[in-house]
Amino acid sequence: MxxxxxxxxxxxxxxxxxxxxxxxxxxxxxxxxxxxxxxxxxxxxxxxxxxxxxxxxxxxxxxxxxxxxxxxxxxxxxxxxxxxxxxxxxxxxxxxxxxxxxxxxxxxxxxxxxxxxxxxxxxxxxxxxxxxxxxxxxxxxxxxxxxxxxxxxxxxxxxxxxxxxxxxxxxxxxxxxxxxxxxxxxxxxxxxxxxxxxxxxxxxxxxANSPVGLRQAKRAMRLGSDLDLTAGLEIEDNCWRQTAFSGDRAEGVAAFAEKRPPRWPGR
Structure with a gap:
């Protein structure tokens, strides 16, 4: 670029x-x-x-x-x-x-x-x-x-x-x-x-880390940083759900089990 x-x-x-x-x-x-x-x-x-x-x-x-x-x-x-x-x-x-x-x-x-x-x-x-x-x-x-x-x-x-x-x-x-x-x-x-x-x-x-994970981690931190803990944890849960059912999570777990570097699909 x-x-x-x-x-x-x-x-x-x-x-x-x-x-x-x-x-x-x-x-x-x-x-x-x-x-x-x-x-x-x-x-x-x-x-x-x-x-x-x-x-x-x-x-x-x-x-x-x-x-x-x-x-x-x-x-x-x-x-x-x-x-x-x-x-x-x-x-x-x-x-x-x-x-x-x-x-x-x-x-x-x-x-x-x-x-x-x-x-x-x-x-x-x-x-x-x-x-x-x-x-x-x-x-x-x-x-x-x-x-x-x-x-x-x-x-x-x-x-x-x-x-x-x-x-x-x-x-x-x-x-x-x-x-x-x-x-x-x-x-x-x-x-x-x-x-x-x-x-x-x-x-x-x-x-080198999951693009989905990186974006959702930053989102959770940014949105939750000025809220009370309960509200922040709700935001974290929502962002976790975005990663938990993603292609990146499936690839990350598979790569760990197969002892190889992950090939992140980024979705």
């Missing part, structure tokens, strides 16, 4: 046997991947195309260059926009972040360099975050008169808890990769320049 509708902004690459791992590459290096209106629309289109592809089992979100994963909103563009233009751009921006957040398969962000504001929110929209040692993350929006508007107030709070999220957001401070790991903002820190390779390695291990 290669994106052709957003040249120079966002592109995709397939990896591994069967191409089940898709890498979404933020590719606006001249602006350190600052999210302009056009780039937000491109992220939305590309993520929607990836979400609709039944062959995808895992997604890795990366940058085309090492200096920055994404520095957030394009403030130069924002400085030229009227209030009406800002309002018109809002749905496209929400679709960009929502498109990554709502991917139906596991998603991993590989962060090198700066991941600030909306850039960190794109990473937070993924299920796992791998960061290079030289990475810096933060949500500095209150320092320029707004708030995190790409899901940051909600996603960071759910990741690290109220007080830690409040401290980061209210102070607008940046964290090193090690500090972010210690707070739970990122999941793993690797040598500088290794985040993409580690994320692709992890994605390959994930993609």
């Amino acid at each position: 290669t994106s052709t509708d957003a040249p120079g902004l966002v592109r995709t690459e397939r990896h591994g046997e069967g191409g089940h791992v898709v890498e979404i590459v933020l590719d606006r290096p001249d602006a350190l991947n600052a999210v302009s209106t056009a780039m937000a629309e491109a992220i939305g289109r590309v993520s929607a195309a990836v979400a609709a592809d039944p062959d995808v089992r895992c997604v890795v979100l990366t940058s085309s260059q090492a200096r920055a994963f994404c520095v957030g909103a394009d403030l130069k563009e924002r400085n030229t926009m009227s209030d009406a233009e800002l309002v018109r751009a809002r749905p496209g921006n929400r679709a960009a972040y929502g498109g990554i957040l709502d991917l139906p398969v596991p998603a991993i962000a590989a962060v090198e360099g700066f991941a600030l504001g909306g850039g960190f929110e794109l990473a937070l929209s993924c299920d796992l975050i791998i960061a290079g040692e030289g990475a810096a993350v933060g949500l500095p929006e209150v320092s320029v008169g707004v708030i995190p508007g790409g899901g940051g107030t909600q996603l960071l709070t759910r990741r690290v808890g109220w007080s830690r999220a409040a401290s980061m957001i209210f102070t607008a401070r940046r964290l090193t990769a090690a500090q972010a790991r210690d707070l739970g903002c990122v999941d793993e820190v690797v040598a500088t320049g290794s985040a993409r390779a580690r994320a692709l390695e992890l994605a390959s291990a994930i993609a």
Whole structure:
């Protein structure tokens, strides 16, 4: 899969046997991947195309260059926009972040360099975050008169808890990769320049598993995470039923009994 509708902004690459791992590459290096209106629309289109592809089992979100994963909103563009233009751009921006957040398969962000504001929110929209040692993350929006508007107030709070999220957001401070790991903002820190390779390695291990199982596991976790336990268990049961009578379950059990790798039908 290669994106052709957003040249120079966002592109995709397939990896591994069967191409089940898709890498979404933020590719606006001249602006350190600052999210302009056009780039937000491109992220939305590309993520929607990836979400609709039944062959995808895992997604890795990366940058085309090492200096920055994404520095957030394009403030130069924002400085030229009227209030009406800002309002018109809002749905496209929400679709960009929502498109990554709502991917139906596991998603991993590989962060090198700066991941600030909306850039960190794109990473937070993924299920796992791998960061290079030289990475810096933060949500500095209150320092320029707004708030995190790409899901940051909600996603960071759910990741690290109220007080830690409040401290980061209210102070607008940046964290090193090690500090972010210690707070739970990122999941793993690797040598500088290794985040993409580690994320692709992890994605390959994930993609070896049942595509039906992966999608239903993510669905159960996402839908149940903000509900009480009883309601969450009902969602889990529904998702379990989607797997229990699937071709993937039949193949998985047969492969286990026959001591061979499974050949997932993905249905």
